[in-house]
Structure formats: structure tokens, C-alpha cells
Amino acid sequence: MTIQTVLVVAIAVVFAVAAALAIIRMVIGPSILDRAVASDVLLTEVLCVMGAEAVINSHTDTLPVMLMIAATGILGTLAVARFVARRDRASGEEGR
Template structure:
């Protein structure tokens, strides 16, 4: 069980570091937006894994808030890029 937890921690840490690198480097705003969505998805996965491993649901409200922030953030970025590129208003 401890080996499995260590593997989970290593996998999530590597994924978070690579995603943060993509947020920093870019090169475009859409690359950063996708990386931010991936980062929020990783946070949701970590919270879900914590709930499954420790047999609790205390993190469920936080999980729902993070999911809502991800959806609304993606919509806001899509609208910003569409307006900047001369799309529908």
C-alpha cells in the first residue's frame, strides 16, 4: 500500500510540475488556458484520490468549487480570445 501511495504522489507531482511549466512557458494564451484546465483537473484528481484512500467525503465541497472554477474560467478565456480575434460578441 505504501508503494502504491508513493507511486501516486510521484505521478501527480510530475504531472503538476510539467503543467506548471506549460503555464509559465506558454507560448500562447490558449496553451496557458489548457494547462490551467489540466492543473485544475489534477487538483480534482488529487482530492478524489485522497477521498478514496482515506474513506471520507469531507473534500467534496472543495472538489465541486474547483470544478466550477475550472468551467467558468474556461468559458471566460474562450470569450476573451473570441473577442480579441474578432469573433462573435
């Protein structure tokens, strides 16, 4: 077994555990912000795995897909932030 194989297995295990924990946080919640952060973490993990795969195999074929995933993550985060801000503003006006 080469050192590269050991490193690939280690990377796979670390990302699998992190993805499982992020999915658990997305399911359990309890708030929408917890779920949003967990989905951002999961998207970031997908980006890291794709980047690691590109480095290991010495290619740039996945770069356009990585850019689209990053854009989706940014737009999703902005949408959740706007939703939460609008909801907080509405609940603040009711309390007055």
C-alpha cells in the first residue's frame, strides 16, 4: 500500500464523517439557520472532495462543476439570510 492510497482513504473517511454529521444537523435542526449552515458545510465538503479528486488525478475537468456548486451555495445562503431577516423584521413589528 502506497502513501497515496493511505492518504486517499484518510481523506475519504474524514469527509464521510463530516458529511454524515452535516446531514444529521440538517435533519435535526432545530432552527432554519442550523439547517442553512449545515447545507453550506455539505456543499463545501462536496467542493473539497471534487478538488481533492482533481488534484489526485491531475485534471481540471471538474472545475466548471465546482464553480456552479460554489455559486449555488452563495445564492442559497443569501436567500436564507433574506428570508430570516424578513421574518425577524415581521416578528419585530408585531411586538410593538
